[in-house]
Amino acid sequence: MLGIGKLAKKVFGTPNDRTIKATRPLVEKINALEPDFQKLSDDEIKAKTVELSERAKGGESLDDLLPEAFANCREAALRALGLRAFDTQLMGGIFLHQGNISEMKTGEGKTLVATFPAYLNALTGKGVHIVTVNDYLARRDAEWMGKVYGALGMTTGVIYPQQPDQEKRQAYASDVTYATNNELGFDYLRDNMKGDLREMSQRAHNFAIVDEVDSILIDEARTPLIISGPSQDRSDMYLSIDVLIPDLLEDHYTIDEKTRQVTFTDDGNDFLEAQLLARGILPEGQSLYDPESTTIVHHVNQGLRAHKLFTKDKDYIVRDGSIVLIDEFTGRMMSGRRLSEGLHQAIEAKEGCEIQPENVTLAQVTFQNYFRLYNKLSGMTGTAATEAEEFAEIYGLGVVEVPTNRPIDRKDDDDAVYRTGAEKFEAVVETIKEANAKGQPILVGTTSIEKSEFLSEMLTKADVKHNVLNARQHEQEAQIVADAGKLAAVTIATNMAGRGTDIKLGGNVEFKILEAIAADPDGDHAAIRAQMEEAHKADEEAVIKAGGLFVLATERHESRRIDNQLRGRSGRQGDPGRSSFFLSLEDDLMRIFGSERLDKVLSSLGMKEGEAIVHPWVNKSLERAQAKVEGRNFDIRKQLLKFDDVMNDQRKVIFNQRREIMEAEDLSSIAQDMRHEVIGDLVDEYMPPKTYADQWDTEGLYAAAIERLGVDAPVIDWAKEEGVDDEEIIERLEKAADEMMAQKATSFGPDAMRMIEKQVLLQTIDTKWREHLLTLEHLRSVVGFRGYAQRDPLNEYKNESFQLFESMLDGLREDVTKTLANIRPMTEEEQRQVAVEMSEQQEQLEQASADQTPKALAGEAREGFDENDRETWGNPGRNEACPCGSGKKFKHCHGRLN
Incomplete structure (x- = not known):
């Protein structure tokens, strides 16, 4: 018998169904206009943009202009890219224009969807920002979709790091601007540190479409964007304290993994105080509990956090002698991002890297408060429904699940839970070998670099050919993802959120064509394309026969969204596929959030080694655990926002x-x-x-x-x-x-x-x-x-x-x-004195340059220079000639930071 709630849904439909139904008349209206717009010449399409823009600036509402604008944009996209938008893509665009989040499954063409509301809202002349998760996607999408805007007579800009100011101002002045969330936030802060209006880059915050909106507005919302400047050097303090941390015993501190907090016990404080006094770090007669010891206590706490909460190759990697943080959600390196309050310096001391000076905050803003500056905000992602409450409460955004263009044909297995991690990974390898034997492409999801490399070693021993995608292979990302759908391909990936490249069955045909043309630049490109497309069809058929893409996850993430993003890589556009999650009681989520009861259940069942429990109840209990974690993380972000709101005002x-x-x-x-x-x-x-x-x-x-x-x-x-x-x-x-x-x-x-x-x-x-x-x-x-x-x-x-x-x-x-x-004007005497000083400085610079040039050219080393004795090098500036006489600058030669 159906419950009242289920019965009501069956009769009236869900709120989401009713929202979808309400847009159908609009979609039909756009489709009815299609024959009229097909008759327009390329110039007439651009002229239509001018007409619509004049009507928008004249006061006509964008809602009234929507059918014509969408029909014009669809025709321009078809001519520029050869892509005709499906009805579901038009729906997604309508919801974006209305200020909602369009939840669209992977492979439904979100990149094209954004062009419709962007074009419509750009008609006002106030600019539209399309926000992506990384610079590669910002450049790719701007170049790719720029052809559509160009066909419509609109301009496209892209923002990227270290961009020249003039070019940046031009990009922001474009009708549609692609940029990462980080660059937008930092430019907002930089603009508000400028001394002249003409130097400011951003225009008013009119309308933003955020791609991978859950990643940007939720996952990254816990970390504020900070522009900082260097403060005094305290590297000696970090090194002195770092030596003490390994001497701590287990009863000297407690770790709370749920909240990621670590604190000293009373025994730990007593031990530290004795050690600090013995080493002269803590002055004689001063206690750790005295107010004067605040700075030392702060450094000691950060040292403990660096050693006990941050793990190499999971939270960060060491690259070229510096610490590079890893995004826990996407597995990407976050170059240039540093932890605040001395924590980054504590990790540098732990790893023996050069300690960069701490920074003081010059300006800061959270993503929540930056994106709430926009008059209208919208977003796209494959997974937003689980966080609908947060989107509504913090940003006032509704979430609409847009139906797929074709029905999903993916088989989702129940989770398999093993007793130990070793048993789980052995089962994973066996499953990969079975699927690989029949040619089925497999995408294996891991939660850390360490685990991806451990699994890679196991597959190598099992003689299974595979690719690894994690922060270390960041540069080959697009190629590895493009190849992941090929027959018998095995790809290990550390998180797949926001990868931006679709996994197509049989491999990405565009990549194959570009490779073939690059290998034979003088050949017949049309013939090469036809040949590659024909070969690709056979590859695609073979993969479909093998069962489509198999997504095999080796662990559940804290957030259901991240799991759903990985799962959603399979079964795109009606393709067949399969997904499985292999877990163990030693996994972080299981260990921290309620594995004891499950352990008792498994023991009472008398499970043998290597056996797994597979049951829908297990899925439900895991979902409850994940929902608890998500709720706790939401509370943390909400509290952060409440405090930041005070500063924001x-x-x-x-x-x-x-x-x-x-x-x-x-x-x-x-x-x-x-x-x-x-x-x-x-x-x-x-x-x-x-x-x-x-x-x-x-x-x-x-x-x-x-x-x-x-x-x-x-x-x-x-x-x-x-x-x-x-x-x-x-x-x-x-x-x-x-x-x-x-x-x-x-x-x-x-x-x-x-x-x-x-x-x-x-x-x-x-x-x-x-x-x-x-x-x-x-x-x-x-x-x-x-x-x-x-x-x-x-x-x-x-x-x-x-x-x-x-x-x-x-x-x-x-x-x-x-x-x-x-303040007072300078006297003539003072002006003369300043002019003389400036002239002398210029002469000294010229003389220094003249002194260095002949030596550098002649290749003469400094007298007494010994490569192995730094004291013989003198004290050259980083941009001066190297004392070895190579002719290179010091920073590029013996002064290079290794």
Whole structure:
């Protein structure tokens, strides 16, 4: 008998079914327009874009323009790429335009789907951003889909790291701009550190389509984007403490794997204190519990985390003498990304790498708050339904499951659970051999580089030919993925999220054609293409006969989405396929989240070695465990966002203030208002309201007026006059300070004074904001302990950060007033002195260059130079000629960082 809920769904359909049904009339309307647009010439398609754009700018709603815009875009895509969008792709595009997430299975053509809403929304002239997970996809999609936009008469831009400023501004000015989430976030921060509006890159945040939206808005949302600058070098401290950590015993610390926290026990603290005192790191007579020991305790804690929570080849790899982090979700290297608060330095000390100086935060933003800047946001992914609650709560995004173009023909096996990891991997190898024998291509999913390489060794011993795709093979990624669907191919992959290249049965025919043309550049390209396509059909048929792509996962991930992404690689576009998950009680998820009960069940069943339990109940219990972990991670991200929202409100005030300052032609009135407020505060401080004249500190006020206002006013004499009160003193001081600044403006010239005021205001805001960010970081780390005193840490943080912000603004007014008061034009003598110094510096540079060039060219080594004795090298700069006489720069020769 059906339950009430199931019965209602059967009669009325699910909410998702009703949403899909509501778009069908729109899709029919677009299809009805297709014959009209097929008759248009290429130039008429571009002319249609101009017409639609004028109508959009004239006030016609984009919803009304949608059928014509989508029909025009479909025809342009067919001519430019030879791809005619399916009805399901049009549906996906409609949901994106409406500000939803379109959940579309792997291989349903999401890249093409994005062109429809991007084109429609770009008609307003305000620009559209399409966000990808890596630079390769941003460039590939911009080049590929740029042909469609070009056919429609629109411009396409792409953003990439270390891009020249002029090119970047041009890319952002395009109708459609492709970029990674990291570059967009960093450009937002960089723009708000610029001193001139013309140097800013980004336009207003109009509409963004986020590809792999779950990866970007959820997986990466825990880590804020930070622009930082170097602070003092503390490498000796890290090295000294790193030596101590291996001496710790197991009862000196506790590890909580669920929360990824590690803490010292009382015994551990006593042991450390003795060791630190013995090595002179902790001063004599000082305890670890003293406030003065805060920095040492912080370093010791980071050293412990580096050794016990971060594993080489899983969390990071050592490459060219530096630590490169690995993205736990995609298995990719995150070059240039560093852990904050000294943790990266602690890992460098652990691995014996050169320790880079710690950084101080100059600007920061979370992805949640960056993407909430957009007037409209949407996204695409193959797996979003499991996180629908988070998307709705944080971003206001609905999730719509778009039906596949063809029915899915993939067999999903129940999970097989083994007692030990060794038994599991033996079963994995046997299963691979069986499938491989009949020519079925296999994609094997692992959760770490270490496990992928362990399995690779086992397959090598079993004489099974295979490819490995993990952070070490990052550069060959596209080729390895393209080959994964070939007959009898075995591919081991560390996470498949956001790989961006489809696994096609029989292999990727486009890759094969390009390879064949590259091998025979002078041959008949059309004949080569026809020949390769014919051969590919036979390959594809053979793979289909073998059962299609077999996805074999060796572990369950914490998140169901990551498992679904891997599973979704098989059965694309109606292809046959199979997926299996092989697990053991030693897997992290099973071990941490409830393997004890399962272990008892398996023991009571009397399972033999090598046997597995396979049952739908096991799947359900694993899904519950994963849902618990996802819920906990959601709570962590939600808490992070609540704290960041406090800072975000302040960030918006500061960034808006900076923009207003840059836009303003004349800032003298703002500078004057600040000056008057400082005067009011000064008089209140030295002549408190409702006090008698004999209680006033007029001498203190006189000194403060000289120091902070640059005004030598007879305050002491004024205060002795009959009937003079604090308001009269304020008015006279304001008049004196205004006259002094007016004289200064005359001596500098009005234009120069306006420029000086602008620069002083911007520089002071930036300095104060940096100091404020550091203070907030310290406040955040301290405020968590207030919970022990039954006080809400978030409320404490809100109240104290607001007070800190107010005091920052007070300090800002004072610093601006003081700087402007003390600034003065250079005398002729000072100008001459500066010119002489600059001339001398230039001569020294030229002389240094002339001295080095002949030696470098002649190949002469420095006198007494010994390659094995660094003391004989002198102290050359990194860009100077190497003292060995090779002619190369020092940094490219003996000064190279190994």
